[in-house]
Amino acid sequence: MKKLINDVETMLSESLDGFAAAHADIVALGEAGQFVRRRTPKPGKVALISGGGSGHEPLHTGFVGHGMLDAACPGQIFTSPTPDQMLAAAQSVETGAGVLFIVKNYSGDMMNFQMAAEMVDCDNETVVVNDDVAVENSTYTTGRRGVAGTLIVEKILGAAAERGDPLRKLKQLGDAVNKATASMGVALTSCTVPAAGKPTFQIGGDEMEMGVGIHGEPGRRRIKLAGADDIAHELTGAILKDLSLKAGQQVLLLVNGFGGTPMLELYLMVNAVHKVLAGHQVKVARHLTGSYVTSLEMAGCSVTVSALDDAQLALWDAPVHTAALRWGM
Amino acid sequence: MKKLINDVETMLSESLDGFAAAHADIVALGEAGQFVRRRTPKPGKVALISGGGSGHEPLHTGFVGHGMLDAACPGQIFTSPTPDQMLAAAQSVETGAGVLFIVKNYSGDMMNFQMAAEMVDCDNETVVVNDDVAVENSTYTTGRRGVAGTLIVEKILGAAAERGDPLRKLKQLGDAVNKATASMGVALTSCTVPAAGKPTFQIGGDEMEMGVGIHGEPGRRRIKLAGADDIAHELTGAILKDLSLKAGQQVLLLVNGFGGTPMLELYLMVNAVHKVLAGHQVKVARHLTGSYVTSLEMAGCSVTVSALDDAQLALWDAPVHTAALRWGM
Incomplete structure (x- = not known):
């Protein structure tokens, strides 16, 4: 295995530290690297939160900032983040207008984001992305997989949230973009x-x-x-x-x-x-x-x-x- | 060899066609793919022209546009473009304030850009980039190689040219940035x-x-x-x-x-x-x-x-x- 790393155990946290340093004008790193959040929150807008296993960069951390995500939760490589991470992210970036979770359709992500949705004490909705037409059901999922179309959903919802669209409207828009x-x-x-x-x-x-x-x-x-x-x-x-x-x-x-x-x-x-x-x-x-x-x-x-x-x-x-x-x- | 191509012979021209289509708002492709130029020239500014062998993308074509290069000449993969390409690019983008060539220090590029400089009938200067400290002299060059620092030279000169700096001042600035x-x-x-x-x-x-x-x-x-x-x-x-x-x-x-x-x-x-x-x-x-x-x-x-x-x-x-x-x- 040829990779630019020091240690498999610390690889993700070292990479997140480098990412946060390189983009300190845009993002901040949550405690213990649980999430990457937008540096300057915008009060009153719906908070958009995504995440998933690492190894797909720049998805999702690279899409945190003005006009896109408010927070992204990086799991270990190809492993879902935990509900605790999502909860911590929500508590960090929610400002009263609710939380919209954007989730790629993998069983682990779906389960953990659902648990997070039950744990947060604010209004919330979830948009599931399943744009991969290759196969129905797969190694890690029931139904179609969520792949590169996720960034399109995140970009369009990010712009709509930035202009002040409310939670229910964003949920409808996200579902429509995913379907298209x-x-x-x-x-x-x-x-x-x-x-x-x-x-x-x-x-x-x-x-x-x-x-x-x-x-x-x-x-x-x-x-x-x-x-x-x-x-x-x-x-x-x-x-x-x-x-x-x-x-x-x-x-x-x-x-x-x-x-x-x-x-x-x-x-x-x-x-x-x-x-x-x-x-x-x-x-x-x-x-x-x-x-x-x-x-x-x-x-x-x-x-x-x-x-x-x-x-x-x-x-x-x-x-x-x-x-x-x-x-x- | 595993690559997403149709034919080795047409690979470069097909890729340039895709590039020009994807970025039609920024660039236009010169006749027979001899060069990529900025779509909307800015009259009166010094024209910045670079180029080199292909295979280093986004360098140089990906840096053509407002605030950076006016044209880039793509050679075949890892092969210098020809003086004819550089001359055609210069004739296409020069608007009276002269041409600055930005050249990575490889023997083929140096020779061909020098020939182009002798062929163009306008005021011109050349900035040579040789930022690679690894070795003196190498397979394709005498002296140090020009590598990733080239984009820094191109960006800073591009901004200076955009604000209207004259040719001699750009030449001095380029040499200074290369040295730094x-x-x-x-x-x-x-x-x-x-x-x-x-x-x-x-x-x-x-x-x-x-x-x-x-x-x-x-x-x-x-x-x-x-x-x-x-x-x-x-x-x-x-x-x-x-x-x-x-x-x-x-x-x-x-x-x-x-x-x-x-x-x-x-x-x-x-x-x-x-x-x-x-x-x-x-x-x-x-x-x-x-x-x-x-x-x-x-x-x-x-x-x-x-x-x-x-x-x-x-x-x-x-x-x-x-x-x-x-x-x-």
Whole structure:
């Protein structure tokens, strides 16, 4: 296992310390690294809290700040944070307008966020993200997995919360954006969880895992390595089928790297996906390209398409200032 | 070789097409992909032009836009662009105030940019970046290599050009920032150049290349994989020795991933480097953390320290709007 670390046991806390130091203008670290919170809370707005296992950075800590999350709870690598972490985060950032939890659909996260929701003594709602169209049910989940579309839900809800939308309205908006968003990914290599010390799965030098999950969970099938156009066709085809897009529909396209994929390849995939979308008369109104929802150092990418209306696109465009996404300020 | 591509021959042009589509609000692609230019030129400002072999993305194309480069010329992977590309870029973006070329110190780039400088029929200067303290002379260069510090030179010159600084003043500023900037890197794995189809170098499962170049060139020595603190100590120690920093000096710290390194590890390295700098009473005034000057999918990182004065820090802070760096707008 080749990683830039000192000790598997302290890896997460050392990384959080570095993150908090590098972004001290935006975030503050909760006691014992239980959560990362927005440095300057905005009184009266609904507090948005997310979290999940670490190893997917910049998700979620990199999305804490103005116009996005108020707090993120990092679990150990690929392990849900505890309800105590979520409760501590809620107590730290809630200012009277309630808490909205944004949860990726994995059994551990769902259970722990539900416990946290029962423990907090304020008004709260939960938006569950399950954008991965690759498979129903999987290693860590019942139903579809929540993957890269999560950042789109977090960005749009963050902008709506920032302008003062109330809790129930945010819950409806989050559910609507989740429903309009679909993703699917492919892995060329495995990741290695530090505590395990060996690759999560074995894969041949000429194979890829089509429909892989962001923890290296199995996808639809293991096939021979294909060209980028073929990969784009399969990923985008599955997404288009799920969303039932009409010709002329405008979308946000996110081509996301899993951590070990060069930008050169991600932009090549953007080009390949464009060709597929153009063939269906789908118009790409916004782009995001980069490694935003990762699986440690796994090579591969996912494609996310989000069919947003004008009001939702305006929320996407609204100013944001976090470690990983920043524009308009 | 596992990459998201269709064909080695068309890889670069397909990727540039995807890049131009994803960032059509910021950039435009020159004819036959010879260069990427700022979409909206600013008449009367000095035109900043950089470029180099591809495979280091987002450097340089990702730094084209308001407050940074006016054009970037992408060569084939790890191969210098041609003088013709640079000339075409200059003719496209020069508006009467002259051209400043920003060149990383590699023999091919130096020769071709010098030829371009002789061919352009406008006032021009060249700033050479050679921030890598690992070795004197190397596989592709005489003298020190230009590595991640290049983006700091490009950002600060970009801000100065945007406010209207004249050519000679920019040349002086660029030389000064280069002199104040030092870098050193370490590789845990090799990259694979697509046209070669096999790893650039062989490295054992328990080894690392200390002082590696951004094309996988040899560094100072091949040693056993060490902990992050030991690595930070060696990289930062070499940089501090080169810059002869005094206690109390304020610096910009760039921890840069080479393409295959998770953010979790990069932030852990930030934390490790902080400890070394604190031991020398060096104050980190600004941070940048991420994979900005890469070597395809190579795992590893570099540390760059830039000893900037208040005026230079203000230029770093000035608004920028490019694909890879954006703030203040």
